[in-house]
Amino acid sequence: MTRKQRRLVLIGSALAVLAVAVALVLNALRDSIVFFTTPTDVVEKSIQPGKRFRLGGLVQPGTLVKGGNLAVKFEITDGKSNVKVAYQGILPDLFREGQGVVSEGVLDAGGVFKADTVLAKHDENYMPKEVADALKKQGHWKDDYAAKPEAAGGAAAATSAQGGKP
Amino acid sequence: MMPEAGHYALVLALVLALVQAVVPIIGARRRDPALMNVAASTASAQFMFALISFGALTASHMVSDFSVANVFENSHSLKPMLYKITGVWGNHEGSMMLWVFILALFGALVAVFGGNLPATLRANVLAAQAWIAAAFYLFILTTSNPFLRIANPPVEGRDLNPVLQDIGLALHPPLLYLGYVGFSISFSFAVAALIEGRIDAAWARWVRPWTLVAWIFLTLGIAMGSYWAYYELGWGGWWFWDPVENASLMPWLSGTALLHSALVMEKRNALKIWTILLAILTFSLSLLGTFLVRSGVLTSVHAFATDPARGVFILAILIFFIGGGFALYAWRAGSLKQGGLFAPVSREGALVLNNLLLTTACATVFVGTLYPLALEALAADKISVGAPFFNLTFGPLFVPLLIAVPFGPLLAWKRGDLLGASQRLIAAGLLALAGVALVMAWSWGGPALAPFGVGLAIFVIVGAVSDLVERCGLIRKPALALKRARGLPASTWGTAFAHAGLGLTLLGIVCETTWSDERIATMRAGDQTMVGGYSVRLDGFAQRHGPNYREVTAQFAVARNGAAIGVMEPSKRNFVTRGSATTEAALMTRGFSQLYISLGDLSADGTIAVRLYHKPLVLLIWLGTVVMVFGGGLSLMDRRLRVGAPRPARSAKALQPAE
Numbered sequence: 001m002t003r004k005q006r007r008l009v010l011i012g013s014a015l016a017v018l019a020v021a022v023a024l025v026l027n028a029l030r031d032s033i034v035f036f037t038t039p040t041d042v043v044e045k046s047i048q049p050g051k052r053f054r055l056g057g058l059v060q061p062g063t064l065v066k067g068g069n070l071a072v073k074f075e076i077t078d079g080k081s082n083v084k085v086a087y088q089g090i091l092p093d094l095f096r097e098g099q100g101v102v103s104e105g106v107l108d109a110g111g112v113f114k115a116d117t118v119l120a121k122h123d124e125n126y127m128p129k130e131v132a133d134a135l136k137k138q139g140h141w142k143d144d145y146a147a148k149p150e151a152a153g154g155a156a157a158a159t160s161a162q163g164g165k166p
Numbered sequence: 167m168m169p170e171a172g173h174y175a176l177v178l179a180l181v182l183a184l185v186q187a188v189v190p191i192i193g194a195r196r197r198d199p200a201l202m203n204v205a206a207s208t209a210s211a212q213f214m215f216a217l218i219s220f221g222a223l224t225a226s227h228m229v230s231d232f233s234v235a236n237v238f239e240n241s242h243s244l245k246p247m248l249y250k251i252t253g254v255w256g257n258h259e260g261s262m263m264l265w266v267f268i269l270a271l272f273g274a275l276v277a278v279f280g281g282n283l284p285a286t287l288r289a290n291v292l293a294a295q296a297w298i299a300a301a302f303y304l305f306i307l308t309t310s311n312p313f314l315r316i317a318n319p320p321v322e323g324r325d326l327n328p329v330l331q332d333i334g335l336a337l338h339p340p341l342l343y344l345g346y347v348g349f350s351i352s353f354s355f356a357v358a359a360l361i362e363g364r365i366d367a368a369w370a371r372w373v374r375p376w377t378l379v380a381w382i383f384l385t386l387g388i389a390m391g392s393y394w395a396y397y398e399l400g401w402g403g404w405w406f407w408d409p410v411e412n413a414s415l416m417p418w419l420s421g422t423a424l425l426h427s428a429l430v431m432e433k434r435n436a437l438k439i440w441t442i443l444l445a446i447l448t449f450s451l452s453l454l455g456t457f458l459v460r461s462g463v464l465t466s467v468h469a470f471a472t473d474p475a476r477g478v479f480i481l482a483i484l485i486f487f488i489g490g491g492f493a494l495y496a497w498r499a500g501s502l503k504q505g506g507l508f509a510p511v512s513r514e515g516a517l518v519l520n521n522l523l524l525t526t527a528c529a530t531v532f533v534g535t536l537y538p539l540a541l542e543a544l545a546a547d548k549i550s551v552g553a554p555f556f557n558l559t560f561g562p563l564f565v566p567l568l569i570a571v572p573f574g575p576l577l578a579w580k581r582g583d584l585l586g587a588s589q590r591l592i593a594a595g596l597l598a599l600a601g602v603a604l605v606m607a608w609s610w611g612g613p614a615l616a617p618f619g620v621g622l623a624i625f626v627i628v629g630a631v632s633d634l635v636e637r638c639g640l641i642r643k644p645a646l647a648l649k650r651a652r653g654l655p656a657s658t659w660g661t662a663f664a665h666a667g668l669g670l671t672l673l674g675i676v677c678e679t680t681w682s683d684e685r686i687a688t689m690r691a692g693d694q695t696m697v698g699g700y701s702v703r704l705d706g707f708a709q710r711h712g713p714n715y716r717e718v719t720a721q722f723a724v725a726r727n728g729a730a731i732g733v734m735e736p737s738k739r740n741f742v743t744r745g746s747a748t749t750e751a752a753l754m755t756r757g758f759s760q761l762y763i764s765l766g767d768l769s770a771d772g773t774i775a776v777r778l779y780h781k782p783l784v785l786l787i788w789l790g791t792v793v794m795v796f797g798g799g800l801s802l803m804d805r806r807l808r809v810g811a812p813r814p815a816r817s818a819k820a821l822q823p824a825e
């Protein structure tokens with residue numbers, strides 16, 4: 001093989017691998033990304049049942065109902081709209097009424113959000129970043145729900161729970 | 167007094183770093199030995215002051231000096247001493263202190279052990295190192311000073327985030343940082359080579375041990391972090407494709423590629439420009455990792471700091487070093503001479519393939535990690551990219567890489583014999599096929615891909631072993647095998663161990679993800695449940711007091727086939743100061759498999775939610791990384807890596823220094 005041919009083989013294989021990678025990435029981006037949505041989005045832009053998305057907001061105080069066999073129901077609110085959520089499994093340590101939560105799952109035909117993952121992630125304001133941003137947009141930031149717990153410090157913590165396989 | 171001393175030492179370290187950043191470069195241009203030698207002494211002095219500064223902060227934490235804001239926010243007088251010390255880097259300011267401390271340490275090590283480097287190269291390397299150090303000292307002093315005092319000192323601190331009060335914090339960040347920061351040395355070497363416009367095989371020999379050391383620590387750090395997340399977060403996962411984890415995986419992937427391409431450069435004087443590029447890229451990704459974690463741009467389990475001013479500063483550092491590194495590269499790379507021809511099928515060719523696949527895999531992780539951020543910034547759409555994305559992109563790129571791994575060491579340099587290599591891998595291939603058939607028969611109707619995963623793992627492991635067998639001539643001349651095995655270079659053993667470790671990790675990953683058994687149940691005292699063939703009975707609860715928490719533990723009696731084999735005690739801890747709870751999972755190790763129990767909520771009616779897992783061969787995931795690291799260590803011992811210090815052959819009687 002001449003020097004030129006060797007170089008061609010090298011460049012050709014590099015381009016082939018890159019092309020495969022680009023195809024894989026584009027394919028995966030089409031199928032496996034999940035959008036973050038607020039309850040208002042759910043109400044306003046009717047999302048099709050069966051499409052996976054993340055729903056974030058505050059757990060509406062007084063709506064948490066624990067059923068048998070680890071089934072729980074609660075409502076997620078952004079101050080404007082509420083969405084009913086059903087989940088089966090262990091809730092994360094930091095899950096509390098009135099505090100921020102992000103859940104992942106699909107809407108069923110009755111408009112109930114069937115979550116298979118519940119994340120109670122938060123920073124020092126006890127609020128997930130996405131939820132805080134969404135609430136700021138809605139004009140419901142802090143003043144309405146300023147139940148900031150005592151001495152939260154500079155650090156943040158997060159716990160999460162997942163039903164089924166992660 | 168002590169915090170002020172620490173603060174002052176940090177300022178002095180900055181000044182020394184600035185001197186070290188400028189004077190040696192001038193010296194190297196003028197060929198002035200006196201100016202060049204400034205680098206070595208300033209590097210050592212700078213390390214001394216970084217040590218004093220870091221020591222002062224640690225001391226403030228140890229004596230619980232709550233007049234220091236950093237201690238007040240992250241410590242508590244009742245916290246055990248171990249966590250008082252590890253709490254130093256359990257927060258933003260302290261972890262940046264650890265970062266620069268390690269950076270100064272590496273600089274000092276180059277100064278001390280770099281005596282055999284050409285004077286100009288050493289001067290330039292240390293100067294480049296000092297640029298990085300100066301930037302981070304400035305960052306700490308202007309945006310995240312850990313020595314700030316509080317005017318009216320409180321009596322008690324706010325305590326450390328409970329999730330971090332664990333032995334994992336003592337090990338994971340220092341190891342990870344030793345890895346991240348260790349790659350700064352390869353970066354500085356690359357920058358120095360570009361400044362000088364000269365690079366040769368000897369350069370690669372100097373860079374390779376440093377890269378190897380950084381790689382070893384980064385591997386250990388990632389594995390440790392993964393195991394920590396596995397037992398601490400309480401849901402049995404060991405890798406979440408979380409942005410912060412990806413941030414550490416990316417430098418690992420490109421660092422692994424660097425390790426292999428430096429090999430080609432050292433042995434064959436080829437791939438020079440590519441190696442330089444990888445060195446810059448690897449450290450850039452380490453900086454990016456620091457940026458992603460420290461700036462709080464990500465909503466992630468690890469994002470402790472949320473302060474835009476810091477983010478902008480780190481972004482500036484990032485742009486300066488990455489942009490500067492690549493600009494220098496674009497400007498000077500053309501002046502480096504290429505050398506060393508090779509055929510596509512050869513050891514070099516295999517290593518190029520390795521590099522190609524590793525960097526491409528790294529690029530897919532990069533896209534998956536940063537795409538959500540870009541989309542949020544540009545289109546204000548919030549998306550999350552999770553495990554499915556990475557399984558669909560990273561996975562398919564790693565499969566050909568793993569298939570190629572056993573072939574690489576069997577191919578000759580310059581022109582290899584693929585047929586010959588395949589013949590030597592017949593045993594490995596047959597064993598792998600047998601493995602596939604066996605697993606398929608055993609798990610008939612189960613997951614279709616898992617048997618092939620097991621087969622691939624067997625192929626990689628046996629392939630690594632058969633390379634050793636081949637080199638010792640164990641089959642051809644068994645009598646001489648032991649003697650030949652002793653004569654093999656340490657790096658050959660290192661390669662075999664590292665590759666076998668990769669296979670072990672793969673085996674663990676495949677088995678754990680495929681045959682893991684999970685039960686979620688509500689149980690009351692006396693209830694029994696089955697998981698993975700073990701019967702688990704809840705015997706009762708107990709209350710306990712820890713130094714700074716209260717906990718409820720549950721006792722589970724574990725039995726197999728009616729025979730009791732032990733007790734597991736998972737607990738839920740309530741930390742008084744922060745009012746937050748953590749779940750402490752209980753683990754029982756059976757061979758390489760583990761039983762895993764973590765607790766959910768205790769209800770008023772005496773039932774408790776329990777999560778139970780049986781995770782087959784899960785320990786192989788981390789054991790494999792330890793074997794990989796052991797292989798890296800063996801390679802490091804290779805005397806061929808010690809430049810300029812040829813040692814006489816061993817004499818049988820004289821005492822030998824430990825190696």
